[in-house]
Amino acid sequence: xxxxMNASVRYWDELGNLFLTGGYILDVGANxxxxxxxxxxxxxLSTVLARKGAPKFDIFCVCKAEKHATDDIQRLxxxxxxxxxxxxxxxxxxxxxxxxxxxxxxxxxxxxxANKDLNLIFVRLPRCQSEIWAPMERFGVSIxxxxxxxxxxxxxxxxxxxxxxxxxLAELKSWFDAAQSEFKSVGVFTxxxx
Numbered sequence: 086x087x088x089x090m091n092a093s094v095r096y097w098d099e100l101g102n103l104f105l106t107g108g109y110i111l112d113v114g115a116n117x118x119x120x121x122x123x124x125x126x127x128x129x130l131s132t133v134l135a136r137k138g139a140p141k142f143d144i145f146c147v148c149k150a151e152k153h154a155t156d157d158i159q160r161l162x163x164x165x166x167x168x169x170x171x172x173x174x175x176x177x178x179x180x181x182x183x184x185x186x187x188x189x190x191x192x193x194x195x196x197x198x199a200n201k202d203l204n205l206i207f208v209r210l211p212r213c214q215s216e217i218w219a220p221m222e223r224f225g226v227s228i229x230x231x232x233x234x235x236x237x238x239x240x241x242x243x244x245x246x247x248x249x250x251x252x253x254l255a256e257l258k259s260w261f262d263a264a265q266s267e268f269k270s271v272g273v274f275t276x277x278x279x
Contacts, residue, residue: 101128104130107140126168130171131171141173144165144175144177146179150190154184159192162200162205163199175205176204178196178205183210206271211264211267217231217243226242228261231254231257237250
């Protein structure tokens with residue numbers, strides 16, 4: 086509407102303020118990552134952040150054990166590493182086992198070999214086997230909310246019997262504790278934020 090050639094770049098300028106102050110979690114979809122990197126390059130983000138003494142930031146790349154997903158992660162990490170516009174302190178590659186384990190895919194080895202100048206940290210996110218996972222998704226019940234519910238509340242909210250609620254809640258708690266432990270082991274959570 087401004088008829089400004091820089092309008093597409095200026096669209097992302099509010100992100101700059103978040104980088105300057107820190108303390109935020111930004112969830113950026115894969116379909117806009119390239120635009121964010123183009124904005125960071127055009128706006129000389131790393132130079133401005135360094136000059137202003139902005140806090141360091143980390144990037145999390147979440148990947149399932151699927152060929153297209155591992156190819157996408159390799160391209161994304163390469164994109165981060167090839168420029169200086171958006172240089173994170175750490176890149177956490179979250180190996181989401183929802184589609185199975187990464188076994189012989191060799192993703193870690195490929196990423197490390199191709200990106201020696203980046204601080205790559207790998208963290209495993211185990212698959213949740215809880216019986217209530219599918220109903221939680223169907224009814225839009227968050228993990229946080231489910232963990233705070235009783236078996237009776239789970240049974241009612243998710244339309245499952247008490248036995249499914251009981252076992253499912255125990256499985257969910259066990260998975261959550263294991264996942265939190267995995268993240269803590271690589272230094273993501275330095276205190277009990279969750």
